[in-house]
Amino acid sequence: MWSGLPKRSKNKMERPELPSYLKTKIDETASKMKVDKKKLLASATEEYLSAQVEPGECVGLVAAESIGEPGTQMTLNTFHFAGVAEMNVTVGLPRIIEVLDARKTISTPMMEIYLKSPYNKGKDIKKVALSLKETALEEVIKDLSISIADLTIELTLDKEKLKDISMMPVTVQKLIKAGVKELNMKIKDDLIILNLKGKDVHLNQLYKAKEKLKKVFIKGVKGIKQVLPVKKGDEFIIVTSGTNLKDILKMGTLIDTTKTTTNDIFEIHDVLGIEAARQTIIIELRKVIDSQGLNVDMRHIMLVADIMTNTGVIKGCTRYGVVGEKASVLARASFETPIRHITNATLHGEMDHLSSVVENVMINQPVPIGTGLPGLITKIKK
Amino acid sequence: MSEVYLNGKFVGDVDNGQAFTQQLIQERRKGTMSDLLNVFYDGITDEVTIESSKGRARRPLIVVKGGASLLTDAHVRSLQKNELSWKDLVSQGIIEVLDALEEEGALIAFSPTELTPEHTHLEIAPVTMLGLCTSLVPYANFNQSARLNAGSKNQKQALGFYCSNFSVRIDMDTNILHHPQMPIVNTIMHDVSNYAKHASGQNIIVAIMSYKGYNMEDAIILNRGSIDRGLGRSTYYRPAIAEELRYSGGLIDDITVPDKDVKGYKSERDYRLLEEDGIIFPEAAVNEGDVVIGKTSPPRFLSGMDEYSLASSTRRESSVSARHGEGGVVDFVLITENGEGNKLVQVRLRDERIPEIGDKFTSRHGQKGVVGLIVPQSDMPFSSSGIQPDLIFSPYGIPSRMTISHLIELVGGKTGALNGRFVDGTAFDAEAEMDLRKELLNLGFKENGEETLYNGVTGEQYQAQIYIGNMYYMKLKHMVANKLHSRARGPIQLLTRQPTEGRAKEGGLRLGEMEKDTFIAHGASLLLKERFSSDKVIVPVAEESGLIAVEDKYQKKCYCPLTGSTENISYIEISYAFKLFLDELKSMCIYPRLLLKNKF
Structure with a gap:
């Protein structure tokens, strides 16, 4: 007869112990609260053990169902925008799919830039924000035209706008010179006249040079397309659309490098490593799930993030990622593109050890989960 | 210069499109042009579009001139006296039929009171905006439009009197309602469509209250006494058809009582109802599996010497028998010939359908529900005057659906029934609710339609006042008797050896992908194996080759x-x-090798 789990204390089994850091913490608390150390430790251990997952528990499937079930409810309110006003952020199911599939290019890359004191109290916040924004030449031009007769490009700078981003016309002129090397520059008062080097200049070339000119990088951080100072709690942060974590983190005097983050998992992976990427996956999933008012246990999300990152690279939950690396041929074939998997398995002479769930369902054998997991070992008397 | 298009093709120019269009309309009203013609002048593109093609949706409207309707009281009077007909009105240019395009250029008044000089047309009646079925919903203008759609869809599925010669027809799957009635609360469309001659519902007493939780989630409670008196009773007809087909080689099917040596002979018991000609007799009670028309067919594949051997010994049984789970009484037997001159036998089976738990009923307001409980009349609530509801409807169906018309019909029906008259519930033109309430008050009832009811079981007075009155209810064609299905063991598919699918094939109920997941999540590994073992086999494996x-x-x-x-x-x-899968791999020249290992 099955009579529940064996009581660990009554059993002669070795009593499992708490990790040492928890023990010291409990000791501290006990002395602080002036309670019996032993009693507290005993009940804490009991709690700790009951929170542990039993052997044979099928955590992956439960995690999948626990995220998938509320996901079905999310399909309806998909195209709602949340977060910062004026900035368009993907939320809801599309965002979850984006994270879980580990898309390389996400639809709305975003950064949250935390600032060092005194900027985080709002000092020069607008100026700081604008200095981060990527500015191209075309944004500070008053007038840009091609003179067909002289085969020159004529350009006037907008001094007001230059003032906004605190730049001198001279520096801009230098940047133009460095940015488009095929042009000669002449300056007449405010007017900048540019003409192509060399003889036999064709109008087409001039047009191309003009387009190139427009995109000349003037100021800011590359990739930061929009900036928006926002008050979060009691400090000011800058929310951006477009990300460039690497370059932003270099500005250590201005920004708080410990808190600044982006929602691009791959960028985090490149700059900060795989552990940080795992944490970002968790945070990003959590954000969407919380914003929809759903309740999913943290450990399900952590498990998914672990599986996506445990090889050191980010794998999506797709046939190219997590599923594609399953050991079993039958399990892979039962997911997507069965013909491809079976032909490949044939070509390589793959062997299926039938060690997971799907394969055993297919051949009608007990699945190695729960009651199907333990085997019985007996000594046969001779 | 305006371009003129006739039925979508460019035909020429006119100097003034506006004037041309007006002239054309005048000619049409005079009768010098066909009234099937519609014309529209588009001021933006400066084009005149004339349509006379078929297949346009058109609707009639009263012509308005200078803010006054051309249809006068004099016209109406002579219409009533039958001195004037619809055709006369059209030919006199009083009524005009517009298509969707010409309607674009018209300004149509909803009622005569809102006419202005700008108006070009007047609605004959506001209901004409609605379709046939939708205009059968009383007080439709009080509802949310989605409910009107649901209501008119439900009416199409209602059982009724679908045609008067049903007794000599062989139709597939038809139902006849036993005591159809004209609704007490009706609309003008009921008169126009002669609804009294082919009604499809019954006027019953409805109480809006809960009853022991048996009318949760849109379920309804029925009164056993009302059912015994014939409420919602219907007959279900389904034909069995057999034809003597001709095959190559002059061979032919034979409608007869099959000989015992025929291949696939069932049992003597199954053929017991057949007469000498191989056809069942009228009024025979048929149960599932009983043969209705006996038939034998020639052998399927004839080759060589078979042709010269005794034909009867190799003939196949191909009788038509009552389907699984279906029976009835033979209603009508028809022996005839089809277009190719083959003998055709059609036998119509009839089955009386008395309302039971699971049958679907609906009012006309998209408030459909399934019978959740049938209560003995003695246990039904009763009023002080001894009235007991035929049906109990749950109040929880009202707030979220906002079917106000459902509530108004109940008061209207009550007033109509008590006063012995019909109530006009035409959308936008209905009798006012306040008038109905006043009438009800004069009849000695509470004006809001509520009554004090008493618990049928204990006799105690209910604390709440119950909203009770008469409503028109319809039985829908979805009856449990046609849908009930279960299986423990049964037929399997030839290819996969898994259970067949669907009620008609006595199929299994699939334990699907997500159901499978629940077993896994519980760790019930061996239970899962057992549930999926419907196609298990024990096969020998040669370990050397796998x-x-x-x-x-x-x-x-x-x-x-x-x-x-x-x-x-x-x-x-x-x-x-899985064995089949391995075989399929082998057929593609893939060598699946099984490596066996001792389990213990």
Whole structure:
């Protein structure tokens, strides 16, 4: 007869112990609260053990169902925008799919830039924000035209706008010179006249040079397309659309490098490593799930993030990622593109050890989960 | 210059499109042009579009001139006296039929009171905006439009009197309602469509209250006494059809009582209802599996000498019998010939359908529900005057759906029934609710339609006042008797050896992907295996080659298909579908090798 789990204390089994850091913490608390150390430790251990997952528990499937079930409810309110006003952020199911599939290019890359004191109290916040924004030449031009007769490009700078981003016309002129090397520059008062080097200049070339000119990088951080100072709690942060974590983190005097983050998992992976990427996956999933008012246990999300990152690279939950690396041929074939998997398995002479769930369902054998997991070992008397 | 298009094709120019269009309309009203013609002038593109093609949706409207309707009281009076007809009105240009395009250029007044000089037309009646079925919903203008759609869709599924010669027709799956009634609360469309001659529902007493939780989630409670008196009773007709088909070689099917030596002979009991001609007799009670028309067919594949042997010995049984789970009484037998001159026998089975738990009923307001409980009349609530509801409807169906018309019909029906008259509930033109309330008050009832009811079981007075009155209810064609299905063991598919699918084939109820997941999540591994073992087989495996061995039952021998060796053969239990999968791989020249290992 099955009579529940064996009581660990009554059993002669070795009593499992708490990790040492928890023990010291409990000791501290006990002395602080002036309670019996032993009693507290005993009940804490009991709690700790009951929170542990039993052997044979099928955590992956439960995690999948626990995220998938509320996901079905999310399909309806998909195209709602949340977060910062004026900035368009993907939320809801599309965002979850984006994270879980580990898309390389996400639809709305975003950064949250935390600032060092005194900027985080709002000092020069607008100026700081604008200095981060990527500015191209075309944004500070008053007038840009091609003179067909002289085969020159004529350009006037907008001094007001230059003032906004605190730049001198001279520096801009230098940047133009460095940015488009095929042009000669002449300056007449405010007017900048540019003409192509060399003889036999064709109008087409001039047009191309003009387009190139427009995109000349003037100021800011590359990739930061929009900036928006926002008050979060009691400090000011800058929310951006477009990300460039690497370059932003270099500005250590201005920004708080410990808190600044982006929602691009791959960028985090490149700059900060795989552990940080795992944490970002968790945070990003959590954000969407919380914003929809759903309740999913943290450990399900952590498990998914672990599986996506445990090889050191980010794998999506797709046939190219997590599923594609399953050991079993039958399990892979039962997911997507069965013909491809079976032909490949044939070509390589793959062997299926039938060690997971799907394969055993297919051949009608007990699945190695729960009651199907333990085997019985007996000594046969001779 | 305006361009003129006739039925979508450019035909020429006119100087003034506006004037041309007006002239054309005048000519049409005078009768010098066909009234099937519609014309529209588009001021933006400066184009005149004339349409006379078929298939346009058109609707009639009263012509308005200078803010006054051309249809006068004098016209109406002579219409009533039958001195004037619809056709006369059209030919006099009083009524005009517009298509969707010409309607674009018209300004149509909803009622005569809102006419202004700008208006060009007047609605004959606001209901004409609605379709046939939708205009059958009383007080429709009080509802949310989605409910009107639901209400008119439900009416299409209602059982009624679908045609008056049903007794000599052989139709597939038809139902006849036993005591159809004209609704007490009706609309003008009920009169126009002669609804009294083909009604499809009954006026019953409805109480809006809960009853022991048996009317949760849109369920309804029925009164056993009302059912015994014929409420919602209907007859279900379904034909069995057999034809003497001709085959190549002059062979022919034979409608007869099959001989015992026919291939596939059922049992004598199954043929007991057949007469000498092989056809069942009228008024025979048929149960499932009983043969209705006996028939034999020639053997399927004729080759060589077979033709000269005795034909009867190889003939196949191909009788038509009552389907699984269906029976009834033979209603009508028809013996005739079809277009190709083959003998055709049609037998119509009839089955009386008394409302039971699971049958679907609806009012006309998209408030459909399934019978949740049938209560003995003695246990039904009763009022002080002794009235007991035929049906109890749950109040929880009202707030979220906002079907106000459902509530108004109940008061209207009550007033109409008590006063012995019909109530006009035409959308936008209905009798006012306040008038109905006043009338109800004069009849000695509470004006809001509520009454004090008493618990039928205990006799105690209910604390709440119950909203009770008469409503028109319809029985829908979805009856449990046609849908009820369960299976423990039964037929399997030939290819996969898994259970068949669907009620008609006595199929199994699938334990699907997500159901499977629940078993896994509980760790119920062996239960899952058992549930999926419907197609399990025990196959011999030749361990050396890893292939499924050949089992020769006659020689009691088991050998490897590759080497022929009889050594090292073990039996394993797998699903047949997996064996089939392995076979399919082999057919594609893929060698699936099974490596066996002792489990213990």
